[in-house]
Amino acid sequence: MTDLSAEVVRIKERALHSLRTQWLTSRFLKYRQRRQISMGFDLSGLRCPGIPNLVSIVLPVYNGADLLPAAIDSVLAQDHPHWELIIINDGSRDDTAQIAEDFAARDARIRVVHQENRKIPRTLSRGFRLARGEFLTWTSADNRLRPSFLRQMVGCLQRHPSWDLIYANQDLIDAHGQPLRNSEYFAAWQSPMGSEHLQLPTKTDLLHAGTNFVGAAFLYRSRVAHLLGDYSSQRFTVEDYDYWLLCNTLLSVHHADFSDPVYEYRFHDSSLTARAKELKISTAREQLLLFDGLRQQLCLTPLTWICERSVSLGSSTLHKTLCDQLTRQGQTVRGRRELSQDASPSQLLPVVYVQLGHSFESLAPPPQSLPNGALTVFLVCDEAPLQSAHQGWDLVAAIGPGATPKLMDGYQGLLRADNITTLVRAIDIRCRADLLRRFEQHSTDDAQTDTLTVLVDGDQPITQLRALAHSLRIQELAVQSGSQSAASQSAQHADDPRARVPLQKLEVMVVSRGSETESALLFAPLTESQIGQTPPTVRRLNVSHVAARWQLPSALAQSVGSLIVALDRPLQSRTALQDLWDQFATNPALALLLSSPSPHIGSARSTAFAGRRQPLLQMGGLQSAPGSLLPSTLSVLEARSLLQRLGHQVARGPIRKPRTLRILPSRLRAVYEVISQSLQDR
Numbered sequence: 001m002t003d004l005s006a007e008v009v010r011i012k013e014r015a016l017h018s019l020r021t022q023w024l025t026s027r028f029l030k031y032r033q034r035r036q037i038s039m040g041f042d043l044s045g046l047r048c049p050g051i052p053n054l055v056s057i058v059l060p061v062y063n064g065a066d067l068l069p070a071a072i073d074s075v076l077a078q079d080h081p082h083w084e085l086i087i088i089n090d091g092s093r094d095d096t097a098q099i100a101e102d103f104a105a106r107d108a109r110i111r112v113v114h115q116e117n118r119k120i121p122r123t124l125s126r127g128f129r130l131a132r133g134e135f136l137t138w139t140s141a142d143n144r145l146r147p148s149f150l151r152q153m154v155g156c157l158q159r160h161p162s163w164d165l166i167y168a169n170q171d172l173i174d175a176h177g178q179p180l181r182n183s184e185y186f187a188a189w190q191s192p193m194g195s196e197h198l199q200l201p202t203k204t205d206l207l208h209a210g211t212n213f214v215g216a217a218f219l220y221r222s223r224v225a226h227l228l229g230d231y232s233s234q235r236f237t238v239e240d241y242d243y244w245l246l247c248n249t250l251l252s253v254h255h256a257d258f259s260d261p262v263y264e265y266r267f268h269d270s271s272l273t274a275r276a277k278e279l280k281i282s283t284a285r286e287q288l289l290l291f292d293g294l295r296q297q298l299c300l301t302p303l304t305w306i307c308e309r310s311v312s313l314g315s316s317t318l319h320k321t322l323c324d325q326l327t328r329q330g331q332t333v334r335g336r337r338e339l340s341q342d343a344s345p346s347q348l349l350p351v352v353y354v355q356l357g358h359s360f361e362s363l364a365p366p367p368q369s370l371p372n373g374a375l376t377v378f379l380v381c382d383e384a385p386l387q388s389a390h391q392g393w394d395l396v397a398a399i400g401p402g403a404t405p406k407l408m409d410g411y412q413g414l415l416r417a418d419n420i421t422t423l424v425r426a427i428d429i430r431c432r433a434d435l436l437r438r439f440e441q442h443s444t445d446d447a448q449t450d451t452l453t454v455l456v457d458g459d460q461p462i463t464q465l466r467a468l469a470h471s472l473r474i475q476e477l478a479v480q481s482g483s484q485s486a487a488s489q490s491a492q493h494a495d496d497p498r499a500r501v502p503l504q505k506l507e508v509m510v511v512s513r514g515s516e517t518e519s520a521l522l523f524a525p526l527t528e529s530q531i532g533q534t535p536p537t538v539r540r541l542n543v544s545h546v547a548a549r550w551q552l553p554s555a556l557a558q559s560v561g562s563l564i565v566a567l568d569r570p571l572q573s574r575t576a577l578q579d580l581w582d583q584f585a586t587n588p589a590l591a592l593l594l595s596s597p598s599p600h601i602g603s604a605r606s607t608a609f610a611g612r613r614q615p616l617l618q619m620g621g622l623q624s625a626p627g628s629l630l631p632s633t634l635s636v637l638e639a640r641s642l643l644q645r646l647g648h649q650v651a652r653g654p655i656r657k658p659r660t661l662r663i664l665p666s667r668l669r670a671v672y673e674v675i676s677q678s679l680q681d682r
Contacts, residue, residue: 020209035299041162046425050131053134055083055219056133057075057086058137058138059071059075059085059139060123061090061092062096064096068099068141069099070177072087072100077147078149085109086131088127091116091118111130113127119233125230136225137218137219146264149217165218167215168200169197170198170262173265180267183196199259201213201255212238214240226411226413227429229433229434245292250429290618291619295620302330303350304349304352304545305352318399321420322356325421336369337369348373348442348558349374352374354378356381359380359385362380363390366393373434376395379398380398386414388408395412395415396413397417397423397427451506451561451562452506452507452561452581453508453559454506455567456509457628459629468567468570469522472571475575475576475577476574509538509540509559510538510541513543513551519540541558552566557617564610564612565580566630589647589649591643591650592639594650609636619639
């Protein structure tokens with residue numbers, strides 16, 4: 001390649017990067033405007049447990065004996081004396097434990113916790129659940145705080161009561177603790193160019209375009225932890241970036257109101273930044289950005305609220321005020337009995353249950369007849385002191401002045417708001433954060449590798465469903481031979497296309513958007529038939545209270561099969577499911593097979609698909625078409641681009657001889673994503 005050609009390629013790549021950055025930031029800004037109108041962001045009137053003016057610093061460390069003393073010394077040198085240091089020894093095998101204990105013996109503000117190795121996300125979560133301060137941060141054993149770090153950062157948050165998280169400029173140092181100049185790390189933000197000083201961006205919408213520039217110098221309020229919860233254990237290597245994105249989505253992230261560098265970030269061969277390629281951080285970051293789009297959509301959908309008051313409370317003005325506030329905001333207010341009548345509700349249903357009552361009533365558990373995963377909130381309506389509540393309550397809150405004691409070793413509360421608007425805003429954030437974590441957990445749960453899940457739209461005409469149920473009942477599946485393993489039979493299929501890969505179990509999930517159960521009954525006889533190694537299982541999933549775009553991702557996340565087949569019409573072949581299973585078993589790169597006029601899946605009008613569960617959930621699932629469980633054409637268009645971005649194949653055509661869709665050029669991929677997302681947002 002000539003120098004001119006290489007320069008043309010570089011120009012194209014820069015243009016592509018600029019286009020995608022503009023699209024991602026524009027998407028976030030539009031989301032932010034809509035969220036501001038519907039809910040708002042100001043939580044300055046919310047008070048959470050935390051000792052005023054105290055900063056809790058969590059320091060996770062694994063085999064960091066060589067650098068740990070310098071990190072602790074930088075904390076001891078702070079000119080803001082109100083701090084506590086929580087050192088979590090994450091199963092170190094060197095002298096880390098002894099060094100940490102020696103420092104703790106000399107200063108009572110230092111606590112040490114020893115544990116088996118749990119990786120950074122779970123270690124951070126444990127540390128912050130032990131924190132007692134009004135302000136929170138964490139640092140690494142290989143980095144150093146400047147003496148003014150805490151004073152300047154605390155002062156900034158005190159000057160801006162509505163700011164939730166701030167980050168500041170930092171300096172780079174090398175393995176020996178000396179200024180690191182002419183580094184490739186964040187070269188665009190070195191000021192002056194080639195120096196060790198980093199002047200980080202001030203526009204936080206750029207965070208959602210793929211660059212984690214919050215860095216290591218940050219501080220946030222305890223209300224952030226109480227509302228967002230733990231760091232995601234599913235986001236190892238990008239757990240901090242995920243937390244900043246979530247915070248900026250539901251709360252607020254700002255650059256500090258001063259430009260001084262207050263932190264020293266050490267760049268050395270063993271740092272995570274230096275090992276980015278080895279740890280596949282870029283892949284994890286790409287998956288996170290794809291999920292970030294789904295996260296923004298979910299945070300705009302209305303929640304379902306159940307608001308009740310205890311019998312002893314009698315008539316309550318606060319109860320009426322709460323319901324009126326929710327109605328004005330476009331939220332859905334329903335009765336507990338009304339929801340409990342729905343059979344098999346989705347575990348990813350965004351539901352908040354609020355019970356108003358006297359303090360002593362918080363010692364009783366929440367009602368049992370609540371949807372799985374509902375956020376349970378006890379709202380205290382008297383001024384009696386409260387020191388504990390039943391562990392079944394996710395959150396305990398009150399309105400008005402008073403103490404905010406820490407009720408449990410976690411984020412139960414007690415939270416106090418100045419007014420009902422602030423309280424509703426805080427509960428809304430907590431519910432959405434919990435729901436997103438549950439979705440991530442379902443997404444990463446190990447699928448049953450020998451199981452195929454069939455998703456059926458239960459709201460189709462009964463005649464159509466009967467035909468579909470019959471087509472499933474007559475399916476012929478290969479059974480594993482007693483003398484051969486599944487792996488050997490799969491290898492045999494590679495040599496002989498006529499051979500079959502064993503499919504041990506079939507799961508049929510009937511997904512409905514109403515309260516009718518007749519559709520599920522049509523598929524019940526399948527459980528008595530011998531299809532595959534064991535009889536199929538039939539489940540009903542009610543997504544009637546789940547936002548339309550969220551229905552298909554919700555069903556995907558709660559399926560158990562490693563391969564998902566979504567149908568809206570009968571299968572036209574007795575071997576259709578086995579053909580699908582064979583195709584995916586012998587092509588590991590294939591992630592999505594789209595329907596087309598073929599005798600195997602659906603018909604020419606069908607939007608059915610077959611896909612691997614994990615890749616589909618990594619990109620946030622597929623968006624349902626209006627009035628249907630199956631995805632829209634635009635959603636499929638976007639899915640093709642996103643899956644190819646993650647390195648997967650997408651195919652279309654007959655199962656035995658599918659046509660793999662060509663990998664879209666980078667610039668065309670970006671255009672596909674921009675157009676499809678823009679049209680879906682209308």
